[in-house]
Amino acid sequence: MGPNQGFGGTLWMIFHFALFASGSGENDRNFKMCGTWHHGNGPLTLDHGLKRGCSNITISANESSLSIHGQITAQCQNYSVIELGLSPEVRERPFCMYWEPLLDHLWVEVNGKIHTLCWPSGLQGNCCTDLSQGSNKGTAEYGILNATQHGDIISPLTHPAYEFFGEMINCKSKFCDEASKGSGDKVNMIEETVMRSKVLGNVVLPCALSTVVEMEEGFQGYNITLPAPQGVPPQTIPSVHLPSCLKPLEKKKVKVVCTFFKNSTLFQVRTNGWNSKADDNVIRILEDVVGITVENEIITNLAEPIRIGFHHSVLPKSHSRKCVSWDTKKDPAEVTWKTEGCETIQKGAEDTECRCNHLTYFAILVQLVPRPVRHLEALTVITSIGCATSMLSCVVIMIFLNKQRRAMNPSTAVHRGLAMALFLLSFLFFLTGIVANVGGNKACWVFGAALHYALLSSFSWMSIEGLHTFWLVYVVFSPSPSPYVWHLVGFGLPAVPVIVLLAIGKVYGVKEVVSSDDVDNSYLMCWMDVSPGSVGLLAHYIINLTFLAVVVLSGLIMLFLVQRKIQNRGEWRRNKVAFISIWGLSCLFGTSWGLEFLDFGQLSEFILFLFCILNSLQGFFLILRFYILDRMRKQTGSSLDVSSSTASSTRKHMLQE
Structure with missing residues (x-):
């Protein structure tokens, strides 16, 4: 979505860690522990044993093996030994272990090569996080030196093992809480996380409801009915039509995510081309916001527009409605709405259709017409x-x-x-x-x-x-x-x-x-x-x-x-x-x-x-x-x-x- 898509996984990781790794120690939803593995000159292996639950995880190292063992996953249960195939001449190797509890995703990077131990398995409700460090083991000849957690130094000495203890929390709720406290770039993380969850179909979060569709060869367009929150009539939920031209021709398969935000407070209102001097009674965003993004693609100037149908309450005659989209070319930390690229089709007092030639977040902007007069x-x-x-x-x-x-x-x-x-x-x-x-x-x-x-x-x-x-x-x-x-x-x-x-x-x-x-x-x-x-x-x-x-x-x-x-x-x-x-x-x-x-x-x-x-x-x-x-x-x-x-x-x- 917007400019963030084209930068690929690297920029996503930067944003992701900026969001959830702002501090070290307790209350970090995502875990990152790095260090230097001091080992012998024989064959090297990555040994891991992971169990479901939430108690502790131990990261240890000896002369020939780097080991990850513990009970912190929601769905993953994995035991194996991986031959690393590293040359024995070098006695020290940098490594990092990453843990994303929301996706149940765990991977280890050794000497620049990534080894995935637990693949993403959807967005988890309850998960093990807030990993806090236990007491260090004694020093040894072989082990982990210069250990850090989220960039903060734990110890410069060589220790054979480090232990971390986790707590069970509602991962989805905390994820939404973090997103709601942030600005536009953090809201964008919701769709990026859904995209990486490797799930097709509906994905439910407290702050957003998403539908993931895979566009294959011969894609002829698709009508999406977004999932409805509990207690909300389905007929009031926005509908989305994806045109056939949305799928990039050079790709055999590509995913598209449509996300429905029932609460527009996640989006700070600024307008481009509208009367921004007005107060909340003059100009406002209706509650429903729809975001659409294609995996690793920037989509603009579509030959056939995206169609988003909004159902809303009856607006007074003195109010004007207009389809707007989030202008991602400006500062991503601020949500700036613009009218360019979208056509507004009023289909009745309670229904408005937006036809837009690009992908981003879409909403209905309502403004009093004419501008209210003071005194x-x-x-x-x-x-x-x-x-x-x-x-x-x-x-x-x-x-x-x-x-x-x-x-x-x-x-x-x-x-x-x-x-x-x-x-x-x-x-x-x-x-x-x-x-x-x-x-x-x-x-x-x-x-x-x-x-x-x-x-x-x-x-x-x-x-x-x-x-x-x-x-x-x-x-x-x-x-x-x-x-x-x-x-x-x-x-x-x-x-x-x-x-x-x-x-x-x-x-x-x-x-x-x-x-x-x-x-x-x-x-x-x-x-x-x-x-x-x-x-x-x-x-x-x-x-x-x-x-x-x-x-x-x-x-x-x-x-x-x-x-x-x-x-x-x-x-x-x-x-x-x-x-x-x-x-x-x-x-x-x-x-x-x-x-x-x-x-x-x-x-x-x-x-x-x-x-x-x-x-x-x-x-x-x-x-x-x-x-x-x-x-x-x-x-x-x-x-x-x-x-x-x-x-x-x-x-x-x-x-x-």
Whole structure:
């Protein structure tokens, strides 16, 4: 599984001993005793006699024989003498004895050659382990010198024998306890151990249930029903389909292990490509995790995918589910989930199928969609008050502009168009929650489209304000386009994408805004369906964000150009005029909407509050600017008519109006 497979037995041994040989002496589940055998110059043998049970084991050596005798195995009972065939010239040979009680596996390595005394016979329930050293025998001419246990020196002297005593424990339970305390690389050891157990069929552990299948020549695929824990209905257990392309062509036989983990706490959750800022209520792994590995192989880019069927409880509509796999290319000590390489097939409210082109651990990642909003109630109150204030302000602005002496000149027409668009946007947004709760999807199909149109129309008029200002400042000898042209662009252009989306259908409807304080009590509004993979989400990125980017960028550009043009005038040197002019033009050109692109990182909550305050009160800021400039006009007695026919008047008062 992952990168660990390709390294073969050597890397596995390193991980295995790192897991179970972290200390020496008592409480070591796996035993390793090494030393140097000092012998004579005659023929050498390995003598062993092993019995079932749990008492003691003696490792001894003399002039011609290295002996292993004792009662520590669960299934193995073996007596034999092995001719080592070593040359007599060398009088000292390094050796090590290894004991894996969980697999009932015992082997001895003498002078670099391995001799297996007990082969693995499945995973043992009760086994003899926690081998503790007894008293050393006296020194002798021939025997074991420089003896160590798990790398710790027992004695540098030559002793004829060492004795170790064992205790009977529940080996499977302790194995799972050790794995649960570790990180991702230790979880991986469960499947590696099952693979080495030499068992076909089902293997049961307290923390995992495995099925071992041998793929032979002519393998046509296989459906696996994983074993169910006691008391768990079999229909709730994941199912696995192994495709025919899973078997490597160059091998006649190869084993595959499918492991079912009912408790996902063995896997520390990190995500790649998902919102990792969220807490456990926002993003989590469902309990079931399935691991699949092929013996000594790294499997990627399968022509036909692995299919894993998960059965789970019914998920709320506000939750999104996605198939994920453990990204083993990253630090193996951490479990990092990724979505790449897996396809999610939702087969109902309680069933999800994952189709993946590689082997590793697989699970279902659940995330609230959209991301829950903190302080939603406060933001709703602020927005409602701001929209109500802006509606009233826009009405006053339109009355004020209609009373101007030049009510139909281009500048006044542009201001009035923006005020009308902002009024419509504030009015519809103020009512969107009421309509969603009362009318449901049917009413929101029309109301959401109207709200979308009002938003795009406001963006259009903000861009028109910037372009019109630039025209008056830089193109003073050419008349501004007719108000009818501006109205066609400001009110006509936004209708085109909205009509297209209405024709497509299933774009507008009820949208849930989830509160992080109460995820089960969402705020409903009429808007676009922006769920992952929907047409509404694609339209949001292509239409809404494009309009917004045009508004913000053009507004900043026009603001810079206008400021550079008039910064040397006398009025600019008065701080009050400069401040009010820049602030007012910023409101007109819609640059405050650029805060939408800053909603990330540590300032996310502050930006969200600032965004709601500035944009919901945009109508109020406009009337405030008109009022202040009107007071300044009366105090100075100067004309503030921005559409004066003379170039000098336009350039002098453009910034103020």
